[in-house]
Amino acid sequence: QTPNAPTAAAATPVAPVAPATAAAPAAKALPRVVVLATGGTIAGAGASAANSATYAAAKVPVDKLIAGLPELGQIASVRGEQVLQIASESFTNQDLLTLARKVSALAKQPDVDGIVVTHGTDTLEETAYFLNLTVHTDKPIVVVGSMRPGTALSADGALNLYDAVATAGSQDAKGKGVLVTMNDEIQSGRDVAKAVNIKTEAFKSPWGPLGMIVEGKNYWFRAPVKRHTVQSEFDIERITELPKVEIAYGYGNVPAELVEAAGKGATAIVHAGTGNGSVANRVVPTLQKLRSGGVQVIRSSRVNQGGFVLRNAEQPDDKYDWVVAHDLNPQKARILAMVALTQPRTAQDLQRIFWEY
């Protein structure tokens, strides 16, 4: 039996509670957390409690979400703002800019200690990484979603939101970059990706979670080492628009014309290659042609969870003046390329950025 097991605790005499006096110190002020809502399943509603997969996303307004979770009042002083009300697969670059500017402005306010963004899970990893790269603050920013709507049996949104608010209000979460709280875990917004659908354990990082949240308390085990937020050379306050960066998918028998179409008029193309970021023989000349036309070529991998592309492995990147995406999946590589290419760069400089962020 451990010393703090329930029976041992019960046997310990309870210390008398000191009577409250006028001299008693004031209760510690709760952290002030703003919840910015953008839609998704966390704001979804289904026809019946059995509908865990068949429902409409982006229905419930943020004030109703907060009012439905009175437990939040015990861990933070919370207010909500509705920024968007959409399913996240419909996020545009303009939506990213609008949200990041809002987060940045709030982070500058002295009466805000932390920010939560509620978001659909489909592109949550892209938004989390975008904020991680562009918002200059050490205040916690936590992006959160859910896999089941609030109307469903065993809905996960309430606990995920509670965990997000607890994390956004935690001193321990400061300076760790943008975070994602799903399924009791604290993940780095840079690393995490939706790896499973339907199930509530949907979000995985190839490098593991940073910590856990249990009953509203954060437990940390590691911190990110890639540049983010305050150490980032990018700043949403200086970004007016995002360049066109598209993704071309690799697969057996892929026609080169698809890749050509994806690269047309783009500043960069991310090639979601097979395995180690390999490129079909008939696609190589297309990518070379795009590169000679000034388009940056970035080799990523379509491998789910742990795609890792090395320079000059599979393709001679030095010779072709291509860039590799390091461990970033194609959609995260697209986010970093857009942010980096808000100004002209050599492939060498773009590669440096891919190593550092």
Ligand SMILES: NC(=O)CC[C@H](N)C(=O)O
């Ligand atoms: N679980 C979800 O949030 C998915 C709902 C919707 N497709 C979205 O991403 O917004």
